[in-house]
Amino acid sequence: MPMNKSSILWRIECIKRILEHGPMSAREITEKLYHDYGIEKNERTIIRDLNDSLGKNGIRKHGEPAHRTKQMWTVSTEKRDRTRQPPDFNEPAALATLLAERHLEGIRHPQLMTKLEPLFKYAHEMLEHNAENRGLIANWNRSVEYTPSDHQLQAPKIEPKLFEQLLRDVFNRSVIDITYVRHQGDEPIKRRGNALGIVYRGRVPYLAFRYLKRNPDDKDFTAFLPISRILGVQGVVSDSQEVKDFNLAEAKEKQFNMTIGDDFTLEMQIFDSVRREIQDAHLGKNQVIRPIEGHPTIFLLQVDVPYNQNLVNWLIARSPYLKVLGPKPFRRMFYRDIKRAAAIDDAEFLTVPPREEKTFVSFEEEEKRHSS
Incomplete structure (x- = not known):
């Protein structure tokens, strides 16, 4: 059906044709409309047409003018695809x-x-x-802007084709062979298992990888491997392993929140700066902050918190401005870790406690250690 040449749609179509020759001001467009198409409208009407069409017909502003009447306009000549102007996009x-x-x-x-x-x-x-x-x-x-609450690592370099292959394998939960290094410079090792998902921790992607069972009685073991340390991927057709019970969200929560034990009620003295930080954005559930008589800048905090490494890291980062009071097992572990860190300053070389002597464990295990 031919377009009505007195309609706004026809006027917009003519404006687009004019702008295909290069950026122009509203005044220049008004003159070209009259000269080329016989459309007689004032400049104010054309400015309104341009603003109404902004972002909808490929029409866009060109540069930033000192005054709106000097604004230059242009039109996108790129071929549009179906994602360019989706229907019902409000x-x-x-x-x-x-x-x-x-x-x-x-x-x-x-x-x-x-x-x-x-x-x-x-x-x-x-x-x-x-x-x-x-x-x-x-x-x-x-x-409105957003900023992360802790330090973000830079994104590692990952081979694009390898990442594409892993994505396809994850979508199908395929059994694959991977060539992997635990650390840069180590000898590569090969492992076989299911690619179950990808989790980004900040900018760093990890592959959720369930190792292939060698015996029916073996327990399921899923590791999260940094994709930057995967050197190669190969599909496997000779082995299969059905995966029904894997939940990526739950596995991610367990792995990266690093749960240590059950939730508990934390009691602390906190300095005013910590109070201001958590007064509105609570540290946990059932948070109560009370003043301490005679100490106007120190407060008593009681709050229910999850027992995970993220909480420990948060407390250690603010340790000069708080004093952990309880529970007693957590207080002992917290200050044991602080003392270990301080002792390193007096040593010539870094010394790290063995894994079996890790500081933060369940309260039950800590009580056994303490009593022995």
């Missing part, structure tokens, strides 16, 4: 897309990002245009 969908982009920023998987880039670009354009209307959702992306 502000909430655009914001969710850009939040996903931020989440994926640390991963930056090339193949994934290449496929999603047009969608991210479209979402940016939509919210950038709609932000001029001062909407809550549209302005979120330009007004």
Whole structure:
């Protein structure tokens, strides 16, 4: 059906054709519309048309002008794909897309990002245009930022083809042979098992790898191996191992939160800086902070917390500004670890306690150690 030449759609189509010759101002576009297509509209109407079409028809702003009437405009001539302008794509969908982009920023998987880039670009354009209307959702992306709460390692270098192969194997939970090194410079070793998933700890990807059972009575053993230490991957057709009971989210929680024991109630004295940090964002459940008479900058904290390595690391990082009171087994282990760390300062070389003498264990095991 031919387009009505008096319609807004026809006017926008003509604007796009004009902009294909290069960036122009609204005044130049207005003049070209009249000269080339006989469309007589004032400059204000054309500016409104351009703003209404921003991000929807390939039309975009070109540069940052000193005044809105001097704004230059251009049009994207790239071939659009189906992710470029998805149907029913509204502000909430655009914001969710850009939040996903931020989440994926640390991963930056090339193949994934290449496929999603047009969608991210479209979402940016939509919210950038709609932000001029001062909407809550549209302005979120330009007004709210996120920063990690602890130090982030740099992303390791990983061979792209190897990563692609691992992804395919993970999707199928295939049995594979991997060539792996425990540390750089070690002799490579070969292992056979199921590729079950990939977990990113910050920017570092790990392969969830369940070792192949040699005997039916063997227990399942799943390791999380840094993908940067996997040198080669080979599919296996001669062996199979059915996987039904593996839950990646649960396995990730157990592995990377490094659970040591059961949840417990922690009691501490804390300095005012720690109080400010956790007063609104609680350290755990059932948190209570009470003042200590005669000590205006020191407070008593009682809170239910998970017993894992993340908690221990958090407390050690703030150890000059808190005093652990209980439970007694945890207090002994905590200050034993602090004293071990301080003792290293007086030694000529680093000394590390044997694994069997690790500081943090279950409270029951600590009580046995203490009583013996």
